[in-house]
Amino acid sequence: NAGVTQTPKFQVLKTGQSMTLQCAQDMNHNSMYWYRQDPGMGLRLIYYSASEGTTDKGEVPNGYNVSRLNKREFSLRLESAAPSQTSVYFCASLRQSNYGYTFGSGTRLTVV
């Protein structure tokens, strides 16, 4: 009963490097989300995917791209990391039938 699995849990990048954050859910949920959480702030939506094959921008999409590879997987890519992208990233999935959200354990990313 894994729920939402995020990898990696921790990552340090140099400015300009690229990386992909992976997210997978095994609950057959249609909708998946990527959030970032900065100190003292609430979660902000980066991108979401309402269903397989669709993706949409959230509140803070600049500097990120996403791929909904299949129903299970929703990845977040940083093409050229910047210190402003230092944050904790959370992936979540939603059961549309009862609006139930499940969150991954988070990825703590530091860009130096």
Place this chain on the structure above:
Amino acid sequence: KNEVEQSPQNLTAQEGEFITINCSYSVGISALHWLQQHPGGGIVSLFMLSSGKKKHGRLIATINIQEKHSSLHITASHPRDSAVYICAVMEADSNYQLIWGAGTKLIIKP
């Protein structure tokens, strides 16, 4: 103006006290979530409400749709309840997106 307002922002109480955290919102909603986040930890969904009241152990959540207000109560509080509690609403017809409150940081002292 924030669409989801939580109060208080910070709350410190003694073990055993009854705790109330409030959430007011200004939009029409499909559902309201209460979530918990421990320091450095992940986010756990506590309740999802669309009406009425729910109870799980020492936690009780209520919602008044007409008044656009929800409360989270903790009875017989314990130091392990120390966490940030977040209210988030799913705006009606929003493609299931959440609008987040800023969170309430709760510290329970032994």
